Amino acid sequence: MASQSLTLPFVGxxxxxxxxxxxRDNTYVFALVxxxxxxxxxxxxxPAFASWSQVPSELGTLAPFALAAMxxxxxxxxGGGGIDLSIAPLMGLVNIILVTxxxxxxxxxxxxxxxxxxxxxxxxxAVNGVLVGILRYPPVIATLAVYFVLGxxxxxxxxxxxxTNPNWTNQLASTLWHVPGTIFTVGVVLLLWxxxxxxxxxxxxxxxxxxxxxxxxxxxxxSVVRIVAYTLGGVLAAVAGIALTGTIQSADVTVWPFYVLxxxxxxALGGTALTGGRGGFLGPALGATCxxxxxxxxxxxxxxxxxxxxxFGAVLLVxxxxxxxxxxxxxxxxxxx
Amino acid sequence: MTSVxxxxxxxxxxxxxxxxxxxxxxxxxxxxxxxxxxxxxFATRPSIDSMLVLASFLGIAAVGQxxxxLIGGIDLSIPNVITAxxxxxxxxxxxxxxxxxxxxxxLGGAVVxxxxxxxxxxxxxxxxxIITLGSGSVVVGAVLAGTHASVYGSVPGWFTHFVSPxxxxxxxxxxxxxxxxxxxxxxxxxxMHLTGIGRRLYATGANExxxxxxxxxxxxxxxxxxxxxxxxxATAGILLGAWSGTGEQAIGDPYLFLTIAxxxxxxxxxxxxxxDYWRTVLGSLILIVLTTNLxxxxxxxxxxxxxxxxxxxxxxxxxxRDRALRDxx
Numbered sequence: 001m002a003s004q005s006l007t008l009p010f011v012g013x014x015x016x017x018x019x020x021x022x023x024r025d026n027t028y029v030f031a032l033v034x035x036x037x038x039x040x041x042x043x044x045x046x047p048a049f050a051s052w053s054q055v056p057s058e059l060g061t062l063a064p065f066a067l068a069a070m071x072x073x074x075x076x077x078x079g080g081g082g083i084d085l086s087i088a089p090l091m092g093l094v095n096i097i098l099v100t101x102x103x104x105x106x107x108x109x110x111x112x113x114x115x116x117x118x119x120x121x122x123x124x125x126a127v128n129g130v131l132v133g134i135l136r137y138p139p140v141i142a143t144l145a146v147y148f149v150l151g152x153x154x155x156x157x158x159x160x161x162x163x164t165n166p167n168w169t170n171q172l173a174s175t176l177w178h179v180p181g182t183i184f185t186v187g188v189v190l191l192l193w194x195x196x197x198x199x200x201x202x203x204x205x206x207x208x209x210x211x212x213x214x215x216x217x218x219x220x221x222x223s224v225v226r227i228v229a230y231t232l233g234g235v236l237a238a239v240a241g242i243a244l245t246g247t248i249q250s251a252d253v254t255v256w257p258f259y260v261l262x263x264x265x266x267x268a269l270g271g272t273a274l275t276g277g278r279g280g281f282l283g284p285a286l287g288a289t290c291x292x293x294x295x296x297x298x299x300x301x302x303x304x305x306x307x308x309x310x311x312f313g314a315v316l317l318v319x320x321x322x323x324x325x326x327x328x329x330x331x332x333x334x335x336x337x
Numbered sequence: 338m339t340s341v342x343x344x345x346x347x348x349x350x351x352x353x354x355x356x357x358x359x360x361x362x363x364x365x366x367x368x369x370x371x372x373x374x375x376x377x378x379f380a381t382r383p384s385i386d387s388m389l390v391l392a393s394f395l396g397i398a399a400v401g402q403x404x405x406x407l408i409g410g411i412d413l414s415i416p417n418v419i420t421a422x423x424x425x426x427x428x429x430x431x432x433x434x435x436x437x438x439x440x441x442x443x444l445g446g447a448v449v450x451x452x453x454x455x456x457x458x459x460x461x462x463x464x465x466x467i468i469t470l471g472s473g474s475v476v477v478g479a480v481l482a483g484t485h486a487s488v489y490g491s492v493p494g495w496f497t498h499f500v501s502p503x504x505x506x507x508x509x510x511x512x513x514x515x516x517x518x519x520x521x522x523x524x525x526x527x528x529m530h531l532t533g534i535g536r537r538l539y540a541t542g543a544n545e546x547x548x549x550x551x552x553x554x555x556x557x558x559x560x561x562x563x564x565x566x567x568x569x570x571a572t573a574g575i576l577l578g579a580w581s582g583t584g585e586q587a588i589g590d591p592y593l594f595l596t597i598a599x600x601x602x603x604x605x606x607x608x609x610x611x612x613d614y615w616r617t618v619l620g621s622l623i624l625i626v627l628t629t630n631l632x633x634x635x636x637x638x639x640x641x642x643x644x645x646x647x648x649x650x651x652x653x654x655x656x657x658r659d660r661a662l663r664d665x666x
């Protein structure tokens with residue numbers, strides 16, 4: 001009702017409805033517009049920002065943000081208050097095992113290391129999935145417990161930072177075969193997402209996320225759908241951990257806590273509803289890009305680092321409140337948290 | 338037949354646990370006994386006093402988390418409000434503001450922040466998780482920028498004594514801050530269980546639509562609950578200012594997940610409207626006694642975290658799991 005009173009100047013009612021519908025259906029539009037504006041602003045402040053020599057390393061720094069946000073997404077899409085707080089400590093675990101366990105013991109060959117780490121991520125994701133999908137723990141609690149366990153394991157394995165010798169992960173944060181290495185992390189994940197959208201599982205995921213009881217009553221095995229969603233998140237967290245290793249070139253237990261809340265913020269900023277059943281991977285990736293670009297812009301302007309926090313929080317509030325305002329006609333009851 | 342009677346016993350036990358935090362009491366006593374048996378100085382006065390003081394900080398910080406979880410929300414801005422309260426206490430103290438002015442300024446600011454959290458989350462139907470994440474970032478960033486992250490400052494001597502485990506109340510060997518916690522617990526308990534405010538709170542958490550139809554102003558409940566949450570977090574921040582003596586940029590950070598852990602270990606369910614603050618008091622005590630035991634046996638912080646994670650799973654496994662989908666059709 002309230003949104004009907006919203007008037008846009010210079011456009012007729014039909015166009016206004018079409019624009020509002022477009023914004024509602026493509027929840028990532030706000031993040032996309034913000035991303036473009038921020039890229040322009042960054043380039044205006046620091047022309048070197050857009051130079052070819054800079055872009056690969058900038059994308060390398062962005063990659064763990066974007067992947068952490070994307071890894072958080074399947075759990076959220078699966079609904080029922082779905083959330084995965086354990087993504088960041090899992091990234092840390094993958095980072096630490098890759099540096100201290102694999103690279104330093106001659107197992108660093110990507111053909112061995114990557115499948116092993118993805119498997120590890122998948123297994124831990126599946127544990128979350130079983131806790132939520134079968135044992136019916138509230139997702140916040142299940143993944144918080146796993147967060148503590150993984151955080152503890154991380155701290156045990158690498159109490160002090162361990163740096164690594166030059167290795168292949170560095171190329172992921174610079175260039176690989178003459179193109180930015182991020183294409184092989186974020187790019188591949190986004191590409192797979194577009195194929196994923198054609199699978200039957202995609203439909204089931206959104207059905208369960210939108211209304212789990214209705215999906216269950218229609219014969220969808222909601223437990224399995226949720227287990228797969230958390231497993232997927234775990235696998236993506238492993239990719240994020242590998243990308244993280246690429247940019248920091250060390251095993252450092254103090255880095256992952258930074259991604260815990262930023263990942264959730266990026267998902268929300270990208271327009272994915274935290275109540276489940278709405279959104280995709282493009283939004284979180286764009287949301288993460290916004291977070292990174294805001295940070296970059298303010299530090300290029302020489303603004304106090306604390307204002308970055310203020311700006312980030314303010315943009316997040318504007319984005320979610322604005323998104324909620326647009327989505328009002330599609331109002332549904334609130335989920336937990 | 339035996340399986341039927343066993344089943345009945347399980348149901349009776351579950352029913353009892355719902356009404357009364359039996360498991361939590363048993364766990365607390367067991368942890369305490371473990372401490373007495375395993376650690377020589379565990380049951381001495383200084384040791385018990387410090388545990389109580391640490392539990393007070395956690396317990397006071399978790400009052401708000403309990404209330405907002407009861408209405409189906411969550412407050413991630415608690416650590417930021419604690420840090421802001423902590424920095425402002427020492428900074429303004431160093432600028433010779435009177436103690437009353439400092440407390441009034443900080444708690445006033447907290448009310449504004451908390452009320453905004455509750456209003457935005459309720460009015461725009463945005464998950465409280467995201468709203469409080471954003472507002473917390475704004476608050477702590479603004480305070481750090483405004484104070485230039487200065488950690489210099491001071492607090493009055495009596496106030497440092499107030500949070501000292503060695504302090505006494507009218508000759509009794511109770512640290513003064515613990516007395517404050519007891520008073521807060523009593524007041525919160527009375528408000529939640531014996532007043533209309535408490536009934537509106539539980540009604541909102543149990544079924545918001547039904548509450549609204551019963552003329553409960555649920556938006557006001559949300560605004561009030563989040564405002565209370567920020568006020569108690571700020572109070573914890575002020576107290577931690579006295580404890581640390583200086584401002585610390587990251588002093589609130591552990592309280593993000595510790596307050597949630599205290600609430601759920603205590604037995605308040607994230608599903609809403611099930612639980613109360615007494616349980617969080619038990620949860621806070623359990624976490625502190627457990628940590629003291631683990632530190633005493635020189636377990637590393639890493640092991641402590643792992644054990645905390647497993648305990649959360651074990652505790653919540655016995656209650657507070659969601660209903661099966663087939664029972665909700």
